[in-house]
Amino acid sequence: MTMRSVVLTLALIAAARVAAAQQPPIRLDDQPRSVTMSLAEYNRLLDLAARAPVAPVAAPVAAVVSSADMRITVDRETAHGVFAIAGQVLRSGVNRVALLSGATVSDANAGGRPVPLVAEGQILHALVPGPGPFALSLDWGAPLAFRPGRASFALPVPHAGAARATIDLPGEQADVRLSAGLITRRSFANGRTLIEATLDPGSITEVWWSMRDTSQVAAVKEVRALAEIFTLFTLDDGDVRMTALIDVIVTQGELRTLKVNLPQGYELQSVTGHTLESSAEHVGEIVLTIGDPAARSHQFLVTLERPHAGGTFTVETGLVSLDDVQRERGEIGVEGVGTMDLASADRAGLHRIDVRELSGSLHALARVPILSAFRYQRPAGAAPPHLALTVRRFADASVLAAIADHATATTLITSEGRALTEIQLEMRNRSQPFLKIDLPPGATIVSVDLAGQAAKPATGADGTRIPLMRAGLSTASAYQVSFVYVHAGTPFEKKGEIEMTLPKMDVPVGMMRWEVFVPEQYKARAIDGNVIDIHRFPTWSPQSGYIPVAGPRERVIPARMVPPIGVAPGQLRGRVVDSTGAVIPGATLRLTVGRYAAATASAENGEFVFAGVPHGQAELTSDLAGFATQRTTFALDGRPRRIEIQLAVATVSETVTVSSEAALIDTDRPAPPSPNVVNLQARAAGVLPIRVDVPRAGVSHEFVKPLVVGDRPTVRLRYKRN
Numbered sequence: 001m002t003m004r005s006v007v008l009t010l011a012l013i014a015a016a017r018v019a020a021a022q023q024p025p026i027r028l029d030d031q032p033r034s035v036t037m038s039l040a041e042y043n044r045l046l047d048l049a050a051r052a053p054v055a056p057v058a059a060p061v062a063a064v065v066s067s068a069d070m071r072i073t074v075d076r077e078t079a080h081g082v083f084a085i086a087g088q089v090l091r092s093g094v095n096r097v098a099l100l101s102g103a104t105v106s107d108a109n110a111g112g113r114p115v116p117l118v119a120e121g122q123i124l125h126a127l128v129p130g131p132g133p134f135a136l137s138l139d140w141g142a143p144l145a146f147r148p149g150r151a152s153f154a155l156p157v158p159h160a161g162a163a164r165a166t167i168d169l170p171g172e173q174a175d176v177r178l179s180a181g182l183i184t185r186r187s188f189a190n191g192r193t194l195i196e197a198t199l200d201p202g203s204i205t206e207v208w209w210s211m212r213d214t215s216q217v218a219a220v221k222e223v224r225a226l227a228e229i230f231t232l233f234t235l236d237d238g239d240v241r242m243t244a245l246i247d248v249i250v251t252q253g254e255l256r257t258l259k260v261n262l263p264q265g266y267e268l269q270s271v272t273g274h275t276l277e278s279s280a281e282h283v284g285e286i287v288l289t290i291g292d293p294a295a296r297s298h299q300f301l302v303t304l305e306r307p308h309a310g311g312t313f314t315v316e317t318g319l320v321s322l323d324d325v326q327r328e329r330g331e332i333g334v335e336g337v338g339t340m341d342l343a344s345a346d347r348a349g350l351h352r353i354d355v356r357e358l359s360g361s362l363h364a365l366a367r368v369p370i371l372s373a374f375r376y377q378r379p380a381g382a383a384p385p386h387l388a389l390t391v392r393r394f395a396d397a398s399v400l401a402a403i404a405d406h407a408t409a410t411t412l413i414t415s416e417g418r419a420l421t422e423i424q425l426e427m428r429n430r431s432q433p434f435l436k437i438d439l440p441p442g443a444t445i446v447s448v449d450l451a452g453q454a455a456k457p458a459t460g461a462d463g464t465r466i467p468l469m470r471a472g473l474s475t476a477s478a479y480q481v482s483f484v485y486v487h488a489g490t491p492f493e494k495k496g497e498i499e500m501t502l503p504k505m506d507v508p509v510g511m512m513r514w515e516v517f518v519p520e521q522y523k524a525r526a527i528d529g530n531v532i533d534i535h536r537f538p539t540w541s542p543q544s545g546y547i548p549v550a551g552p553r554e555r556v557i558p559a560r561m562v563p564p565i566g567v568a569p570g571q572l573r574g575r576v577v578d579s580t581g582a583v584i585p586g587a588t589l590r591l592t593v594g595r596y597a598a599a600t601a602s603a604e605n606g607e608f609v610f611a612g613v614p615h616g617q618a619e620l621t622s623d624l625a626g627f628a629t630q631r632t633t634f635a636l637d638g639r640p641r642r643i644e645i646q647l648a649v650a651t652v653s654e655t656v657t658v659s660s661e662a663a664l665i666d667t668d669r670p671a672p673p674s675p676n677v678v679n680l681q682a683r684a685a686g687v688l689p690i691r692v693d694v695p696r697a698g699v700s701h702e703f704v705k706p707l708v709v710g711d712r713p714t715v716r717l718r719y720k721r722n
Contacts, residue, residue, distance in 0.1 A: 059090035063097040063128060068158035068201070070140075070165040079153040079207075080141035085160065089130025096125040099138065102204055103156035107139040152208035159202045167195040169209060175291065179206040223253035227322050229330035232365045235308075235315070235391055236337045242266060242304040244320035245361055247297075254293035255324075258300075260286045261384070263318030266304035273300035312392045321384035332374040332387060333362040339394040342372050349385035350374045402432035402468060402507045405478060407708075409502055409514040410680050415521070417489035419500065420446075422680050424482040425509070427468060429475045434458070434465040438504040438712075443487035451479045484680075492522060495720040499529075502713040509708040514715070520697040522719045529715035531703035572610040572636070574643040576602040576622065584647055587624040593617070593636060614638070622647060 065087040072081035089095050102122045108115045115136055116127045128134045145152050157163045169176065173193040176183070181199040188194075199205050226249045234241040248258065262268065262284055271279050275298045277291030288300060302320055322328055333355070334342060344352070355373045362370070376385050404425040411421045425435075439445070448455040448466055451473055458465040466483055469475065490498060500516060514531060518524045526533055576587045583606030590599045593616045602608045618636050620643070623629045627647040634643075705713045 059131075062091045062095035063087055063089040063130065063134075065097065065099070065158060065160040066162070068160035068163045070155070070157075070163070072155065072165060072167045074144070074153070074167065074169045076144075076170070078141060078143055079155075080139070083136075083138040083140055083158060085136045085138065085158055086134070087160075088133050089128050092131055094127050094129050097128050097134070098123055098125055098159050099136070100124045100140075100156045100158055101202065102154075103140055104142060105138050105140055108136060110134060110136050146211070149211055150208055151211045152206055155199070155205045155207055157199045157201055157203050157205055161201065163199045163201045165195075165197050165199055167197065167207060169193040169195065173209040175293070176207065176209045179208075181205055223250065223255055223324065225250045225255060225325045227325040227328045229320055229322075229328065230359055230361050230365075231319055231330060231332045232362055232370075233315070233317075233332065233334045233387070233389075234337070234367070235334065235340065238310060239305055239307045240315060240317070242317070242320070243365055244302045244304075245365065246300045246302065246320070246322070248299070248322075248325070250296045250298070255290050255295075255298065256293045257290065258288040258298070259323050260288060260300075260302060261321045261323065262286060262302075262304065263320065265317070266306045269303040269305050271300060271302050273298065276300060310393070312390070315387070315389040315391060317387050319384050319387065321378070326380050327377070328380075329377040330375070331359055331362060332376070333358050333366060333370040334372040334389065335366045335368050335370050336391070336393075337368060340371075341392040341394070343390040343392075344372060344374075345388040345390075347386055347388060349376050349378065349382075350387065351376065400430075400508065402427060402429040402435070404428075404505075404507055404509045406511040406513065407509045409512065409713075411500060411514070411516045412680060413489075413498075413500075413516065413518055415492050415519050417491040417498070418486065419489055420484065420486050420680065421502070422482060422484045423502070424480060425507075426478050427481050427507075428478050429468050432507070433467070433469050435468050435481065436463050436465050436506040437483075438463045439485055440487055440501045440503065443485045443503070446484040446486055448484075449480075449482045451481070457483070492519075492719065492721075495718075497527070497716055497718050498524075499714065499716045504710065504712045505708075506710070510706070512705040512708045512713055514703045514705070514713060516701045516703070516715065516717070517698050518701065518717070518719065520699065521722055522698075523722055524699070524701065524717040524719040526701065526703070526715050527718045529703075529713075530711070531705045531713050531715050534702040534704050571640040572613050572618075572643065573640070574608055574645060575606045576608065576624075576645045576647060577606060578627075578647055579649070584624060584627075587622055587627075587645075587647065589645075590621045592619045592621075620645070 065085055067086050069084045070081055072079055083100075085099060087097065089097070096118065099117075100123070103124060105117065105124060108117050108126060110128070118125045118127060126136060128136075140156070142153050142155070145154075155165065157165075165181075167176075170192055172188045172191070176186070176193065176195050178197060178199070180203050181197050183195055183197045185196040186193070193209075228247045230245040230247075232243045232245075234243070242263070246260070248255065260271075264284070268281055268286065271286060271288070273288070275290055275292045275295050276288055278289045280287045280289075286302070290298065304320075308315070319330070319332070331353075332350075336342070351374060353373045353375050355370050357375075358370065358373050372389075374387070378384060404427055406426050408424045409421060411419055413419050427435075445457045445464055448457050450467055450470060453470070455467045455470065457467070466481065468481060473479070485503075492498070502512070502514065512531075513534070572591065574589075576584045576589070578584055583602075583604075585602050585604045585606060587602040587606075587608075588599065589602065589608050590597070591610050591613065593614055596614050596616075598610055598613075600608050600610060613636055615636055615638050617633060619631060619633045621629065621631045622645050624647060627649060630645065630647065632643075632645070701717070703713070703715055
């Protein structure tokens with residue numbers, strides 16, 4: 001590099017430095033920069049920039065007053081006090097705070113500085129800056145109002161969350177009252193009365209007390225009163241409760257305190273009364289302080305209680321009594337929870353009366369019917385009477401909620417052993433909603449009918465339930481409930497035995513009637529079970545007095561059920577023989593006398609018997625397969641009679657009718673089934689939603705079981721193919 005180029009370079013550097021010194025410096029913030037961020041963050045910043053600024057939330061009210069403490073001093077003619085009010089101003093600026101209604105305020109300050117007040121109608125407001133807490137002090141005053149024997153003043157209560165007052169009154173004023181609020185403490189010192197109370201915020205409370213002249217007055221009159229005590233004894237499972245209603249009528253003077261004597265062994269539970277101010281319990285007594293001594297009538301309720309051993313026990317007890325009365329009369333009622341027997345010992349001064357003579361007050365106190373009643377009258381100075389009761393308690397017994405007067409069961413048996421059963425119940429129900437039934441093993445409910453309308457059964461773990469109630473069904477009178485069930489059994493063989501069982505039900509059944517319909521190709525007879533063959537019940541008549549059996553068909557009377565001839569009147573006995581004189585067992589004999597109809601069969605020795613036959617013209621029909629049907633008519637006068645019937649061998653079809661006393665008989669045909677069987681056959685054919693090939697022809701076997709309670713009617717049949 002040449003000297004000339006070096007000089008030129010130095011000159012340029014110096015010129016640049018002079019130019020830089022003349023220009024202002026460049027700040028870092030003014031220099032352009034670049035920032036790298038994600039698109040989502042960029043969009044979020046744009047969204048925040050586009051949002052409008054949120055206005056600050058204003059408080060719902062300008063200010064609240066949290067508490068007010070008032071100290072009131074009463075002199076001879078005025079009441080004046082200081083109200084200490086604390087609260088919080090919620091809004092900025094000067095706000096109006098509602099303080100009192102209808103008050104006279106002489107001064108208002110906050111921390112020694114005056115506070116401006118504004119009156120709007122009856123409400124006085126203070127102007128308080130905010131936001132922030134405040135504490136105000138108000139000087140208040142009001143004149144006293146005087147009435148005969150009474151002084152009062154109106155105390156305005158600030159609109160605060162809690163208002164408390166301390167009132168200083170001259171003299172010992174025991175009967176200070178408030179129109180609103182609660183006196184929490186009362187004390188006496190230096191001839192003055194100090195009352196502490198909690199008041200109703202925002203109200204004008206009247207404070208009053210009795211005024212007594214301090215000048216010389218006449219002597220106080222002696223208190224004279226009459227009392228009536230209504231005592232109710234409640235004998236519960238484990239305790240004896242005594243409730244005494246005390247009515248006191250003051251005839252002279254003013255009643256300020258009342259001493260109530262309590263019987264020994266009892267624990268005081270409560271004492272109440274509309275004129276009661278306070279009570280103090282001592283040993284064997286309780287002292288009641290009367291809040292309104294000028295009242296002429298007072299009523300108090302005293303409740304006592306003591307335990308007992310239970311079972312059979314003796315109650316030896318005194319009564320609630322009063323000492324400060326000239327006459328005391330009372331009534332005693334005894335009620336017992338549960339079933340019990342009461343025996344009372346005679347005691348002096350107590351007189352037993354009819355329960356209906358008791359005062360209505362005792363009947364109003366009783367929870368259950370009163371069992372025994374007494375009355376007494378005790379003059380002043382006499383000892384109170386005592387009550388002695390021997391109580392024998394009986395165990396509670398359950399009450400039937402539902403019962404079936406009678407039930408009719410109809411069972412159709414097929415040759416395959418399958419059975420279809422319908423049970424009809426005549427129910428009397430008070431409150432039982434369901435009938436629980438325990439069906440035989442493998443049985444299934446097909447249909448349920450409740451008072452003529454279909455119903456739906458319910459199945460539970462402990463059995464099937466049939467509804468007994470529904471909307472609109474009146475249970476005031478008897479109504480019918482029926483259900484049908486089907487179950488598979490053992491198919492019939494040439495001969496053998498089959499056992500039939502009805503379901504167990506949880507309601508008592510007065511009389512269960514059961515008809516078992518067996519196919520016509522089988523001949524069956526009952527050999528075991530807990531039911532009774534219905535043919536053992538003779539048809540009822542006024543002479544016999546036997547239980548009637550309902551139904552359109554005649555009933556069979558076994559000979560062993562009838563007493564021997566000569567024992568009972570209206571008895572017809574006889575024997576069935578053939579033309580050779582040999583006895584004929586199994587012959588069917590039907591006897592008709594007017595509306596009386598009965599049937600029986602000859603025994604193994606050919607004997608037969610009818611009992612309870614009325615007077616009149618009788619017709620006796622005899623029949624047996626292979627013999628000619630015979631009819632004979634004769635007159636009966638009620639005396640026992642014997643007759644012999646001779647059957648002749650029939651040809652093709654022969655019926656003989658005679659008017660003499662010879663014996664005649666009919667062919668051996670099974671009795672037709674009852675309408676219950678016919679109806680169930682028709683329902684199974686086209687109504688019930690099942691497929692059962694029920695027998696259309698067969699023989700009915702009928703049984704009864706009186707008073708079915710919690711068990712299953714069962715019968716075992718021995719059958720043989722014809």
